[in-house]
Every structure is written in structure tokens, then in C-alpha cells.
Amino acid sequence: MNKNIHTFIGCDDEYEESKIVIFGAPFDGTTSYRPGARFAPSHMRNESYGIESYSPYLDLDLEDIKVFDGGDLELSLGNTKKALNTIKNYIDRLLKDGKFPIMIGGEHLVTLGAVSAFINHYPNLHIIHFDAHADLRDTYMGEKLSHATVMRRCWELVGDNRIFQFGIRSGDREELYWGKDHVFINKFNFAGIERLGGRIKDSPIYLTIDLDIIDPSEFPGTGTPEAGGVTFKELLEAIWKLDSLNIVGIDMVELSPIYDPSGISTALACKLLREVILQWGKGK
Amino acid sequence: MNKNIHTFIGCDDEYEESKIVIFGAPFDGTTSYRPGARFAPSHMRNESYGIESYSPYLDLDLEDIKVFDGGDLELSLGNTKKALNTIKNYIDRLLKDGKFPIMIGGEHLVTLGAVSAFINHYPNLHIIHFDAHADLRDTYMGEKLSHATVMRRCWELVGDNRIFQFGIRSGDREELYWGKDHVFINKFNFAGIERLGGRIKDSPIYLTIDLDIIDPSEFPGTGTPEAGGVTFKELLEAIWKLDSLNIVGIDMVELSPIYDPSGISTALACKLLREVILQWGKGK
């Protein structure tokens, strides 16, 4: 008899045959306000069976695409550096094996582990960053490694004018002023996203989606809900506009099931993950 | 002293004097994912006292209209066929008595019980179907009778081109492809609903409203929340556009109070029921 395999819906293929690899990074050790993102990836696996594997938006089905679900990494909550290193090493292997990684957080700091791996494979890496928060502080509560500093750390790896932020509607004054000189910030919405192709069409791009970019009405289950966000439909359309770009890896972070008593945030995240897998897996 | 009568707000008239009859069909026996629709009608009665009987949209008041609330049917949860038969027989009597039935589900399968009764009284019955899900599968988990097959079963009763679906944003590939040949499907929204009058103006029409057509932000309390839905305002406007049609009966299904911790879904459903009663009861 077979053991109980537990994957995201439609993602039960073997590693070797899969181009897309999804995995969980259940770390929320620096979350300063409302914790729980650690529970996101396993919770999404459970709840993914409430959605269909077929997308009426794209007329594609997860059944048509080979996806391997690697489960959750074992990440030490009290030791931030070690956790980031575990992520880095895992993605490193995926990239060496020619996979397209999709990481499910966890808090946003896990992106640093990912970018640390990608930058080695793609020295010219660019980052598209969807988020309510700029995450550009140099330190937060005295720490260099924090969900609130993650894009600053990423900037240290990729350099000026390589990070493109959309949807930002929260930050402290200093980081936002600093950001004007070092990254592209589009506040509140996705205005101008269709022009990205002209600028970075062929560059390798890492896409990091902090789900709190979505309005709390549609996505209450997150650590720091910020009123005035984008809708799921707007987010979907923004993602479609990235279709011609050279995306090489993706993460989705900051779902906290603890603060999602009705379950709608998890259901949305599952649906978004399906769309993301289908969009970038369709030709692979 | 009088006994404790428990009705939806403003619906405390006698059966004989009422044209409109509302009743509950508390069945969710085939719900495969998140149960609880069984609790919807009684919960709506309780919570209906949080809204007003007067509608500022229509400038009408439930006090002006005679409505009888028949309470909840006793439906066997383990015996699907019997439950559907109980619904059919009840509506059969209402139609014989010349009433306008409004049924409160329960899961969507209860619509099959209703349509089985209506088709006998109106052989030319058409169905307008608001829903996030197509519900057009032939079988689901091996079963013919399921919330996911209910419109396929209804199609077997009414035939090709009699079902008009709006808002559909979820389904498996097979059912959606099948649907193209047998029913009218408008995906995602209410586009084209104003043209229904030209096609089926005088035909008797059953209107079935699966409340999960509404976006989960406004209506989290349902079994299968699907991001990307319509708003309450859009739904209301769509309903206004049906005003000139020959609607002969209505249901509202798939509210699950279990997944509505803030109560906003139930409050919305109560308000929608008020608007529906006022719109179709105003001339009666």
C-alpha cells in the first residue's frame, strides 16, 4: 500500500519529470506583530482541495503540467541565519537541477534566502516586488535580518535600479525617501507595470509576491493588514502583464492562517498559486 | 398568551393571505468541502432583526407585503433522494395554492427538488442561474446527486438552451466544455443580462442564486469561496434587470454560517432576501 502523500492539488508528479517545483518555507521568526505565516504552506496544501485544478481564466489545467511538491523545509525558528541558509541551499539545488522554483512562505524574510541563491545563478538578477510594505529599512528593532528589511538586504545583493516595487502603501518616512534613489517604487497600485517589458525584457527576474498587497477585505489573513489594497482581479491582471518577461523564480509570502477565520485568504492564495503555476508552467 | 412565532423580519403574515411564501431547506448532505449550509435559514431568521424592513433602494417596506414564513422543512441528511422529494412535495403544494415560493437553502442540490416541482407546473420552464460554479458535472465523486451536478440534473429536466448562467468562475474543464453546447454560460460577471428579456421575456423562469457568486470579501460564509466574484451592488443591479421577466420562483443557497465569524455574510443574505421579496412581491 502507498503511504499518505500530501501535496498541493494537481502537484503530485515526480521530481525528475517536473520542471516546476513548489515547496514551503514555514518561517516567521522575525514577525514583529501578528505571527502565523509558518503555518501557511501546509495549510494551503490542506485547503487546496477546495479549488479546481482547472483555470477558467487561462483555460489550462494543473493536470497538464508536471509539478513536484517538495513539502516544507525544516527551518529553525530561533536561528534566523540558519533558516535562510537552509532555503538558499535548497533553491541552489533546484536551480542546478534546472527547475523553476516557487516558494510558499513563511514571512517575507524567506525571500532573502531565495535571492541569495538566485543571484549566484543569475548575476544580472532583477526583482519585481508586489507588497503593501516597502521593506526597505536598514534595520528594524535593531536587527539587520527582518521581514521589514528584506528588500534592503536584497538590494545589497542586486544593486541600484534592479528592484521594482508595486502596491506599496506603508513604510516609515526614511525608508521610502531612501527608496526613491535606489529602487523603483510605484505606490498603491500597478500603474506602469506594462512598461516593465521595455526595460527589463530579457533580464532574469525574481518575482516576490507579498500577499498583503491585496486589500484586507479579500485577504484578512496576514500579519500586517493594510487597508486600501489592490483586488485579486487587479493582481491577476498585473501577473498576466508579466507573461512576456523572463521570470526565473517566484515566491508568495505572508499568509497567516491564524488570522483567517473564514478561510477566504487561504482559498485565495491557493487559487493564485494555481494561476501562477499554470502561467509559468504552461510552456515547460 | 401567544406562542413564540419565529419568522424572518416582516414575514409574519398568515398563509392564506400571503402571495409570497418563504421557507428553509436545511440540507447540506452532499457538501464535499465545508459544510454548514443546513444552518442558514434559521440563522437568517435570527439575524434578520438586525436589518430594517424598509428598502431605501426600492422605497418599499416588507410591512406593505403579505409574506408567510413556513419555517424549515424536516430533511433527512443521510437520505438525499428523500430530502429532495420532501422539497418537491412542499413546493408542489405551494404552486397549487397559487403561491410564489422563495426557498432558502441549504446547499445547491435543493434546487433540484424545487425544479422538479416547477417543471410540472411550467413545462416550458427556464432557469436563470447565478453562481461561481457551473455545477454541470454528470457525476461527482461517483454520485449523480450532488451540489456539483445539480444544474446537469436540472438540464435533464428542462433541456438545452433553457439554463442561463452568470458569474461562473470555477469548474472542471469537462463540464465547462460540455456546457458550451447545452446552456448559456457568461463567465465572471453579469454581462449581457439585460438582453435576457429579448429571449425569454414571457417564459416562466426559475431564478436560483448561489450566494457564492458574490466575492468572498463580502460573503466569506460559504462552502467553497472563490476569489474574484461580483459585488453586492452588482448583484442587486443584475436582479433589478430581471424585473420585467416572468419569474415564478426563487431560491438562495449556500450560506454557511459556520464560516461567517463576523456575521457579514448572513447580514448580506438577509438584506438580499428583503430586496428579492420586495421586488417580486410589490405587485402581488
Next chain:
Amino acid sequence: MNKNIHTFIGCDDEYEESKIVIFGAPFDGTTSYRPGARFAPSHMRNESYGIESYSPYLDLDLEDIKVFDGGDLELSLGNTKKALNTIKNYIDRLLKDGKFPIMIGGEHLVTLGAVSAFINHYPNLHIIHFDAHADLRDTYMGEKLSHATVMRRCWELVGDNRIFQFGIRSGDREELYWGKDHVFINKFNFAGIERLGGRIKDSPIYLTIDLDIIDPSEFPGTGTPEAGGVTFKELLEAIWKLDSLNIVGIDMVELSPIYDPSGISTALACKLLREVILQWGKGK
């Protein structure tokens, strides 16, 4: 060592140096349906540390403005008159000291205590009223003092054509008909708000914001959720349009944390309070 001071974020200045004074009025004694507004002000203080003190909308920071947080008044829940009197006396002192009061309810009836104080200082007082409900009944459940009668009582103090209501989408027929002759009512939204300047530009204006004007999807945590409301963005824009008016005091009422299991309502209220403080505190 210092004691544990507990204030809304960025509002820890001394009374003497502050122009803006915020305080809580934790009273919900006449709430007929879903209670809990009593918990709003202290809950907002706790949760305010989840937002930033800086506003990317206004490019202003609470750190730049002197604000005193007076804590919560001690209000007797069983004795409505006494509670209103306590509010009146407190605001009276603030006005004598030249402060700009911002009161956090509590239920909407607390506005009557405030207006009773303001009318003495500003005999020509006008009221701008954002709300889902007209609150214009003469009595409610036999009582003169109620959340459902508060604007009628305020009308008795300020007189005809001094109250401007926006967003109203619920009421009984009688109060809404009465209102047509005595107050300005704009149903459902903020249409026409930009024309207020022409009518009451120099008059002293009290702004009362019943947070249930916001759609329940964005603000579920309130006593009487009414589908079909305005968005946070629309509310913010409406407030910006009041910038040139002579606002002399503000309240925000009807957040009930009990019905806000995900916390998004409280987070929104905190953000709105920040924006309100910044907008009216920026020149002071």
C-alpha cells in the same frame, strides 16, 4: 522608572503642548443588536502599533504633530444620561483649553454628548455625518436616547439644514421621509460632498464618522453591518475634500472588536485615525 503609558501610536505628547486631543468614549449601553463598541478605543490603542506613524498618502508623520491621548472616560453603562454628561463635560474642558477634540466611540449615541458641548462653544455648529444609518428616529424601542435617534437629538440642538448626511443606506421609512425636510441626505455614497464648501465654508463643523458607512467586507467589526457600503479609499477621498472646511471636532464610532475576528476593522480604524489626525493636525 517610568510607569506604563499606553497611547495610540505617535500620540504620547503632553496635554499642555498638544493641540489635538484624542480620547475614548467606551459606551455602548443602547446598542440594540450586536454590542462591543465599548472595547473599541482601548483595542485601537493596542493594535495601533501594527501600523506606521507615517502616511504615504499625506507624506506626514505623527511624530511631527503634538497629540495628547487622554485615555478612556469612565462611563456608566446602565445610566445613559450620566454617560452623555461625562462626555459633554470632558469636551467642554478641552474646548475651553483650546484643543481640537477627536473622540473614539463607543456607539453613535456618544456623539450627542459631544455635540452638546460643541453647540455651546459654536452656536452656529453644523454637522457632517458619515453613516450607513440615518439615525433620525424620534424614539427607538420607546427611548429618546439611542444610537438610532442620535442625529434627531443633534438636530434638536443645531436645527434645520445644519446636518449633512452621506452614505446612508438603511433606516425606517418614517425617519427617512422626515429627514427630507430637515437635513441633507445623500444616500449610498459621497456624491456632492465637494459642493459643501460653497455652502458652509466658514461655519464651524463637527464631523461624525460612523465607521459602518464602510462596506462590511472592509469593516466587518461593527454592530449593524450593512452590505453595499463605501470603500476605505472612497472614505479617504471624501475626507480630503473636507480639508478646506472649518472642522472643529471629530468622532469615529461603532467599531466593535468582538465582531472583528481577523482584526482588519480595527487596523482600518487605526489607519483612518492616523489620517484624520494628520490632516487636521498638520497646521496646528
Next chain:
Amino acid sequence: MNKNIHTFIGCDDEYEESKIVIFGAPFDGTTSYRPGARFAPSHMRNESYGIESYSPYLDLDLEDIKVFDGGDLELSLGNTKKALNTIKNYIDRLLKDGKFPIMIGGEHLVTLGAVSAFINHYPNLHIIHFDAHADLRDTYMGEKLSHATVMRRCWELVGDNRIFQFGIRSGDREELYWGKDHVFINKFNFAGIERLGGRIKDSPIYLTIDLDIIDPSEFPGTGTPEAGGVTFKELLEAIWKLDSLNIVGIDMVELSPIYDPSGISTALACKLLREVILQWGKGK
């Protein structure tokens, strides 16, 4: 067709034929801490269908006893005196009609309305009081009428040595010291309850059960949970020991469904109500 009658399970008899009358007193207007007792009686009706009408403790069935459920009184939340008067008048009529009243609160202050009626019919009235709190303050937050003063007000009606308290484990020092001279207080448990028969065997006795006497582990859904309470089994045994006394009326108060997310408090209260009805209704 019959209207939707809504009663506690097994309590659907006519008024005239019933000796026992149960009714709800949905008032919590003076609750200073956690509200919601207003919702208790209607919530108990809904949930009572989760228990059986038969008691394996007493080998009796509600089907054997005639009980009328009068529904909920309409009580003004903002006007404490009027609410108490409504209760008094209702019970007054029940007593004139020879009924045995069982009142479901609401907060504990409703007991004062009841005792005000009983004292007229039974000048020699005694009170047995089960509670975590002494409720013997003269005033609370400046008010004479409060859930925290209710037994002091009752004492003013019945006089010294007529009140017998059990289970008390909370109070302020002053009220507990005062109580030593005026009432019988047994702290923490039911010790000595079997000796009541010798003291007040033939006197008419009103039994008031504040459900927060039960340990919060078994009964979390109450306004002021106090660790260290009695168990359901101990409470049941205590009630059995009152069987030979001349109980003339009963109330059960302080269930707050808002704070009972798992539903166990409501279920316990329903079961206790069944046992109380059966015990005092069996010979009637």
C-alpha cells in the same frame, strides 16, 4: 399551514394547559465587562435541539410535562428601570395564573424584576442564590441598579437572613464583609446545602442560578469567568438536594453566547434547563 413556532425542545404546549412557563429576559444593559447575555434565551432555543428531551438522571422526559415557552420579553436596553418593570409585570401575570415561572436571562439584574413580583405574592420569600459573585454591593460605578448590586437590592426586598448564597468566590472586600451580617454566604462550593431543609423547609423560595458558578472550563461563555468553580455534576447534585423545598420560581442567568465559540456553555445550559424543568415539573 402553521406558522414557524420556535420553542425550547419539548416545551411546545399551550399556555392554558401548562403549569411550567419558561421565557427569556434578554437584557444585559448594565453588564460592565463582557456583554452578550441578551442573546442567551433565543440561542438556547436554537441549540436545545442538540440535546434529548429525556433525562437519564431522572428517568423523566419533557414530553411528559406540559411546558409553555413564552418567547422573549421585549426589554429596553437603554432604560434599566423600564426593563425591570416589564419583567415584573410579566411574572406577576404568570403568578396570578398559577404558573411556575422559569426565567432565562440576560444578566443577573433581571432577577430583581422577578423578585419584585414574587415578593408581592410571597411576603415570606426566601432566596437561594448560586453564583461566583456575591452581587451585594450597594452601588456599582455609581449606580444602584447593576448586575453587581442585584442581591443587595433583593435583600432590601426580603430582609436579613433570607438569602442563602453558595459558590461565591469573587467580590470586593466591603460587600463580603457586609454580607456576613445580612445573608448566609457559603464560599466556593455547596457545603451545607443539605441542611437548608431544616431551616426553610416550608418557606416559599426563589432559586436564582448565575451560571458563572460553574467552572469556566465547563462554562466559558459568561461575562465574568472566575476560575475555581463548581462542576456541572456538583451543581446537579446540589439541585437534587433542593427537591424537598418549596421552590416557587427559578431563573438561570449570565450565559453569553458571544464568549462560547465551541458551544459547550449553551449546550450545558440547555441540559440544566431540561433537568430543572423535569425536577420541578414532574409532579405538576
Next chain:
Amino acid sequence: MNKNIHTFIGCDDEYEESKIVIFGAPFDGTTSYRPGARFAPSHMRNESYGIESYSPYLDLDLEDIKVFDGGDLELSLGNTKKALNTIKNYIDRLLKDGKFPIMIGGEHLVTLGAVSAFINHYPNLHIIHFDAHADLRDTYMGEKLSHATVMRRCWELVGDNRIFQFGIRSGDREELYWGKDHVFINKFNFAGIERLGGRIKDSPIYLTIDLDIIDPSEFPGTGTPEAGGVTFKELLEAIWKLDSLNIVGIDMVELSPIYDPSGISTALACKLLREVILQWGKGK
């Protein structure tokens, strides 16, 4: 890379090498009151990582015992007979393979599927039944197959005096009177359980544990909470007293995670499952 295996803690051994096999039966299709038992087995797997694999009660560790976790059966919610047949066939195979089955419900009706398999292998089967409810009705709401009739159906398979019930504290009068003649019923607690050895020492025994036997204070998360239950410690001691009996299979049913907001019911169920596995797996 390995796929994501998801098992109860410490139960990740291969089928062939394991004597103990645990699996989920996620069916609650006849649950008449509060649903959700369908979610129990997968929820227990998730939460089992909050307990230790070592038992300080037995000084044994799951690491020492070979246990295979077969995952959840696919059971049709709308088709009761088919679901029971799926269970029967699965257990049939386990018994043929010489395994010791431990089934995690699901509602109590799943026991009928299990007993239908065991009776073929053990014609002399006895049943020990821990429960708050007798479950001895002949029909419930008109149905033969129901959580409320399951032990009656089992009785039809095993015959008179083969069923031993403990902890029963709820039922209708008829079933309890019937039960006196056909099964052994010990109401309320485990009195006399130590004498079972003398009666049925060598007979093959199926042990079915309806978790609602535990007091709702310790186990709120169940469909029909009944005040006055046994404690976890008492249940553990009762189980120890069965150690010398010839138990051939076990089930644990009626955990409903929906009604377990604090998670303590699931945690208790996990711990109990660990103890049960250790006790009966220790010599195997």
C-alpha cells in the same frame, strides 16, 4: 527527492513491516446537528506534531513500534451505503494481511463499516463501546443508517449481550429501555470495567471510542457535546484496564475540529491515539 509524506507523528513506517495500521474515515454524512468530523483525521495528522512520540505514562515511544498510516479513505458524503462499504473492504484487506486496524473517524456510523468487516473474521466478536450516547435507536429521522443507530446495527451483527457500553449519559427513553434487554449499559462512568476480563477475556473484542464520552470542558470539539462526562485521566485508566483483553481493532470517532477553536480537543485526541497505539502495539 522524496515526495511530501504526511503521517501521524511517529507513524511513518512501511505497510509490510507494520503490525499496526491507522487510517482515516472522513465521513460525517448523517451527522444531524453539528458537522465537521470529516476533517478529524487529516487535522489530527497536522496537529500531531505538537505532542511527543514518547509517553511518560507507559514509558514507551512510537519510534519503537512499526505503524503504517494509510491516509484517508475516499468516502462519498452523499451515499452512506457506499461509504460504509469502502470502509468494510479496506479493513477486510487489513485483516487478511494480519494487521491491527485503528480507524480515525468521522462520525460514529463509520464503526458499522468496521464491524461489518470484523464480524467476518471474528464470528464471536464482542464490542466495548465508550460513548456519551447509547446510539441504540432502530431508526433516526426515518433512517436506518445513522450515527444515532449505529450500535443497533452493530447489535444486529453481533447479537445480544455482546456489546458493553460505558459512559452513556444521553439517549431517548425508548432506546435506553430497549438497551437494558440487549446490551450491557453502564451509565455516566466506567464502573465495573475491571470486571470485563472475567466475562470476555478471550473473546475477540472491537473497541469503539466515541470521544464525546469525555467532558466537553476537555473535549469541546465534537458534534453533540454532553455536560457531565468523564475526564481524560479516567478514560486513560479505563483503557489500561482493557490491557489483558483480546482487543482486535479500535476506532476513535466524533472529533469535529470546526468546534474546537482552541485546538485542545484535537491535541487530546492525538495524545489518546498515541497511548492507544503504544498500548496495543507494544508487544507486536
Next chain:
Amino acid sequence: MNKNIHTFIGCDDEYEESKIVIFGAPFDGTTSYRPGARFAPSHMRNESYGIESYSPYLDLDLEDIKVFDGGDLELSLGNTKKALNTIKNYIDRLLKDGKFPIMIGGEHLVTLGAVSAFINHYPNLHIIHFDAHADLRDTYMGEKLSHATVMRRCWELVGDNRIFQFGIRSGDREELYWGKDHVFINKFNFAGIERLGGRIKDSPIYLTIDLDIIDPSEFPGTGTPEAGGVTFKELLEAIWKLDSLNIVGIDMVELSPIYDPSGISTALACKLLREVILQWGKGK
């Protein structure tokens, strides 16, 4: 006007005049399973106004005792060592000032910060440890600093036979076997606690109370609920038995308000804190 001071009920005295100092250590950075202990101390302050300042157990009142509430320390969630150092330094100052510290966690690791300070002032320090878990691992998930290793780290500071554990009912085999040689472990309950006086009567003793020693029925709101715990009454009696010992400091840890939807855990913790303050503050 005074600022808004926020303290535990009855603890609003000045630092200089107070012998007892309470403060919060809102750290849960190594919590591996269910987080939220970070919210405990501020939540307890809020909810403490639901209890009385008077204890009917001790006939003492917080009003009689001088207690300073120092608020919450600012602890870095991502930097465990720094957080522990902050705690150590704060307590160090309290001890130098001759205060009796009572620390409110936070997770159990905060105890290490405290013991690090106490051991300097009391080289002969002993520790009494109430807990469900032994917390004696050398490492946990590869880390030396963890809630699961805290007593091992403390043992490194105080040495063999200085730690006395009560109530332990969970751990891995290795730590419990190790513990037999190095600390005193009384499993499951408080047996033998009255004999502590004979062994360590005059030694300085630090008392650490992990609240999960209490049964989850009474205390669900904790990170790792373990069925089979002690009751509040048993805990209180155990504490009374320590009255003659030379307790020099105390902590209470592991309340997680996130998992306490009914609020009973927080209410219990507040009551226990009151009793602890009164018992050790009465002579000071």
C-alpha cells in the same frame, strides 16, 4: 491632565515605594508550535479589570500592597540572545534596588534571562518549576536556546539537585532519563511538594510557573496544550504550600491569547497573578 497609565489592576503604585515589581517579557521567538505568548502581558493588563483586586482565598486586597507595573520590555523577536540579555539587565537592576520581581512571559525561554540575573545575586539559587513539559533537552531543532531547553540551560547555571519539577507529563525519552540524575522530577501532579520545606527551607528560590501545567480544559490558551493537567485549585494549593519558603522571584509564562477564544485562560492567569502578588507581597 494625566496621561493614560495602563497597569495590571491594583498595581499602579510608584517604583520607589513598591517592593513588588511586575513586568512583561513579550518574547516567543523560539516557540516551535503555536505562537502568541508575546501578547500575554499586555492582554493580561487589559483583561485584569474583569477580576476583583480582593482575594476571598487570602482575605487580602491588592489595594493594600504597593506594586509597580513596569510595562513590557522591548525584546527583539529575531535575536534570542539579545532578548535574554535585556531581561537579565532589567532584573539585575530590580534586584539591586531591592525589589521582588514577578515576570510575565512570553515563552518559557525568558526564564533563562531571569535566572541569569538571579544567580549573580543568589549563588545558592534553587528553582521550583511547575510545568507540563520537562524542558530539559540539550538542544531542540539544533538550537541551544529554546523553550524546550530552558531548564537544561538553567541547570547549567545552578547545578545538580537544585531544580524541583512538578506536574511534568510530556518530554522526549532522553531528556526525562537525563533528568532523573540531575533534577527532581515529580510527574503529573504536586505530590511531595509539602516536603520541600525540609530540604530547601532557607535557600533562595526562584519559582517558574509554566501555565500549561494546568489542564487545557481550564487553560486552553497556550502553545502546547497537554491533556491530563492539574486544576487551578490544585495549583493554588501547591502555591500555598510554598508560603514558608524563601522565594526571591517568580515568573508566569506561556499564556497565548491567540488560542484563548473564550478568554478563560487569560482570566485565570490574571487571577493567579493576583494570588501570587498577594501571597508574596503581604508582608512586604
